[in-house]
Amino acid sequence: xxxxxxxxxxxxxxxxxxxxxxxxxxxxxxxxxxxxxxxxxxxxxxxxxxxxxxxxxxxxxxxxxxxxxxxxxxxxxxxxxxxxxxxxxxxxxxxxxxxxxxxxxxxxxxxxxxxxxxxxxxxxxxxxxxxxxxxxxxxxxxxxxxxxxxxxxxxxxxxxxxxxxxxxxxxxxxxxxxxxxxxxxxxxxxxxxxxxxxxxxxxxxxxxxxxxxxxxxxxxxxxxxxxxxxxxxxxxxxxxxxxxxxxxxxxxxxxxxxxxxxxxxxxxxxxxxxxxxxxxxxxxxxxxx
Numbered sequence: 001x002x003x004x005x006x007x008x009x010x011x012x013x014x015x016x017x018x019x020x021x022x023x024x025x026x027x028x029x030x031x032x033x034x035x036x037x038x039x040x041x042x043x044x045x046x047x048x049x050x051x052x053x054x055x056x057x058x059x060x061x062x063x064x065x066x067x068x069x070x071x072x073x074x075x076x077x078x079x080x081x082x083x084x085x086x087x088x089x090x091x092x093x094x095x096x097x098x099x100x101x102x103x104x105x106x107x108x109x110x111x112x113x114x115x116x117x118x119x120x121x122x123x124x125x126x127x128x129x130x131x132x133x134x135x136x137x138x139x140x141x142x143x144x145x146x147x148x149x150x151x152x153x154x155x156x157x158x159x160x161x162x163x164x165x166x167x168x169x170x171x172x173x174x175x176x177x178x179x180x181x182x183x184x185x186x187x188x189x190x191x192x193x194x195x196x197x198x199x200x201x202x203x204x205x206x207x208x209x210x211x212x213x214x215x216x217x218x219x220x221x222x223x224x225x226x227x228x229x230x231x232x233x234x235x236x237x238x239x240x241x242x243x244x245x246x247x248x249x250x251x252x253x254x255x256x257x258x259x260x261x262x263x264x265x266x267x268x269x270x271x272x273x274x275x276x277x278x279x280x281x282x283x284x285x286x287x288x289x
Contacts (some may be wrong), residue, residue: 101235203257261288
């Protein structure tokens with residue numbers, strides 16, 4: 001039977017987290033030689049290459065499997081210490097991937113509450129791509145638009161977010177005097193969050209869009225639309241105040257998009273993670289459709 005040594009698993013996790021053997025050694029308080037020896041021993045034990053040596057070092061598929069295992073053990077270890085009142089700074093730490101829109105509109109308050117019983121690392125990633133970080137073991141849970149559960153995880157529906165195309169009143173007057181026609185959309189500047197953001201293209205439905213500006217922060221994206229940099233797709237939860245105040249105009253409400261939201265998390269018996277999941281579900285029920 002293969003014997004997976006805890007110090008070897010922690011070392012693999014440190015390499016995955018820091019990106020180099022040297023940084024992993026500094027993180028663990030050991031020498032780079034010790035890190036190399038542990039990795040050679042772990043790879044010999046499992047009979048597979050786990051780390052592609054380079055700068056940065058990257059994990060192979062078997063390495064990702066073992067990193068997920070290492071992080072599960074670390075979470076469970078911290079929870080056992082907490083249950084025995086032997087924490088000594090070992091409060092359970094979990095890494096979550098949350099979309100910028102969810103953080104801005106409804107998720108941050110519940111995560112702030114969760115920070116009282118867990119140390120949280122919150123990563124921002126596009127909702128369609130966040131499962132990559134769940135699959136490779138970087139995160140233990142995510143809010144995503146992907147329904148199909150990642151292997152080793154379970155998926156729970158949270159609700160839907162509705163998006164509509166918005167622009168400032170002056171922008172609409174200049175670029176869409178006759179409405180959002182195909183010709184007008186082909187000329188009008190458009191805002192996208194980043195190069196992974198396809199909401200605007202989904203609205204365009206194959207039609208040409210105008211020049212693109214990238215604004216990769218949710219609050220700043222809203223402000224850029226208000227300031228007339230371009231039109232963009234905004235969730236109702238974020239746009240309603242500015243729309244009511246007249247700073248934004250929804251210029252094509254009939255073409256709204258609804259984006260499903262799912263909570264995906266590792267299939268892991270973890271009171272901490274389950275408690276966070278329950279709080280997220282409750283908050284989503286209060287804010288999402």
